[in-house]
Amino acid sequence: MIHTMRWFGPKDPVSLMDIRQAGCTGVVTALHQIPVGEIWSVEAIKERIRLVEADNDKYIPLKWLVVESLPVHEDIKKGLPAREQLIENYKISLRNLAQCGIKTVCYNFMPVLDWSRTNLNYEMPDGGKALRFVWEDFAIFDLYILKRPEAAKDYTPEVQIKAAHKLKGMSANEIATLTNTVLLGLPGSEEAFDLNTFQELLDNYKKIGDKELRANLYYFIQQIAPVAQEVGINLCIHPDDPPKPLLGLPRVVSTEDDLKQLMAACDIINNGITFCTGSLGVRPDNDLAGMITQFGDRIHFLHLRTTKREDNPLNFHEAAHLDGDVDMYEVIKAVVAETRKRKAEGRPDWNIPMRPDHGHQILDDLNKKTYPGYSAIGRLKGLAELRGLEMAIEKSETLV
Template sequence: MEHTWRWFGPNDPVSLSEIKQADATGIVTALHHIDVGEVWPLEEIRRRQAEIEAEGLTWSVVESIPVHEHIKWSGPRRDEAVENYALTLENLGRAGLRTVCYNFMPVIDWARTDRRWKLPNGGYAMRFDFAAFAAFDRHILRRPGAEDSYDAEDLERADRWFAEADDEARAAVRQTVLIGLPGSSDARELDTLRSGFEPYADLDAIGLRSHLVSFLRELMPAAEAAGISLAIHPDDPPRPLFGLPRVVSTADDVQALLDAVSSPSNALTMCVGSFGSVPTNDVVAMTERFAGRIRFAHLRNVTIEADGKSFFEDDHIDGGTDMIGVVRALLVEERRRKDAGEHAAIIPMRPDHGHFLLDDLERPTYPGYALVGRLKGLAALRGAERAIAAQLDAQLDAQRA
């Protein structure tokens, strides 16, 4: 696999030179300074590419070209935004970029309730406490109809959490939930979040999925001409939030999307932590099942808590998902591609998220994107990959003997 690292551009507290010292060779980034829905100019793409290459690194994956909300709910700017997305793909292809990771989550991207949850070793992890999230929805955001999104036990736990939490705990949850988008440290206001829900009032999962399929069908000619794979990222966490539908949460969701748009350019980002955030997803089996369409991998791990709905970001190879099984499935797929002579045989992976450890506690950083924590994760994953590759080689030698 290609070892990559997410970098948020020149304002990222983690520099390209530090990433190089971590022994990553590929960069995963985007043009974050360009407004959502606008075309990425070729000169801006090449400028960023040159900046990365000047450090001896390669821009390997685009993560991401954000999908405009009007595409998701079919608003008045929908057609313009799809056309601009296609033009951006054309420009990325001209620059030699071949993989784009994107998501189709309405209004809010990943969701957590705690950015720094203390671990037994003294480090910190991100966590999603379902009771705290429901309390935010019901008592802080005060979303109309929030009670309809939870069962009686959930509501009881949410009410208890809110009653027992002090002002500091409530403020921390509010700030963490409102961050909304990766790479951002600015919390959006409650009214802004509430207004974002309004266009989705009558849109269910069937409708949202149909909008995703229409979007992809219109993009496929541009993606295929540019030689680009559009690798969708699963929902994080893979369950409805704020009453909004989510449509990339299960194996059935993935299969339905791949069946609806059969082009090889319609691909998957295997995010182990996202799919692994609910007990019903067998992530190893999903990796094996969809291996031929996986173009990018986020190797992070979570441990689901006793309620089955809360989870925390665990060590990369020690969480609730069998990460060794996932890596093995990806390496087997790489070997199949090489044997078949396929062009994109190598799968880029990155150590997604990481604990806040040592110097991470002192430097400013984007939530989940600490330097030392990710360096530790990459080292562990690299060691696991080497061991699994050696085992596969030995098995092949035994078969030939």
């Protein structure tokens, strides 16, 4: 695998030198400053490349290998007439990225919210801090803070009672923290959704259920994947995180069957997957190693992390990279088998970019402000563990 890390640009407290010293040769980044739906110009792309490669003549070279993400506008997800121009803008951005030599583009199709958590500072037994999702806490936000109409039908009576009881014992500061955590914007953004207008965003999806969202996703990929094929870009969709409907919104990239339907909707290799073991691994019905074998030729980017389901299986937290519910040995073994297969077939993209996704906030980073899940030392630790496991598997004579 090609070892990479995500970098949120010049304002990221984790520097490019940090990423280089962690052992990476690839950078995963995006032009967060450009509003969603607008064209990424060649000039803006080249400026980001110049930043990434600024010290390449003096140190181990870094290269911008993966765009994460080229975001999909909400009007495309909702299937509104405005999507036609927005899709054209997306195509132009893809052409501009290809012109600048960038060949892998990650995106997601989650309505309104991106990834969702209820705690950004969950204390682990070793004193480190992790990201956590608690269904009961999410119910508190949905039922009693947002007060979404018809929210009650999404929660069992037991969960509603527990949520109401827990809310009574929460301080104003705890309520505000939960609210701000749920309303957190896109990774890398310093902006969050506003509670006063958030319900309006949800209301825009009143007539969009599972069937409609799937149709809109398939329409989108059928329009852009041929352009990606033409210019040599691999598109890779990120799974839903968590992989289940939230706030009455459908989510359609959560299971093996979801991926199978999407791959069939546009059956070309450029319509691919960002295989996120953390997102997909939350669901016990997802066989991760088996899915890598099944979809191997469509996997263009890897997010390697693991989550741990708790006593209530709807609750989970980010575990250390080699712990949790993801069998990372079997996952990497399946990836190594796929890369060997690709190499034997002569595929130029045989070596798949990987990044250690998320990481615990530990050591000196406990005293620093970083993007949730993206502190330097926790990801360095995860990368070191993953690289060691990969090397051991690579040096094995067989993969049986």
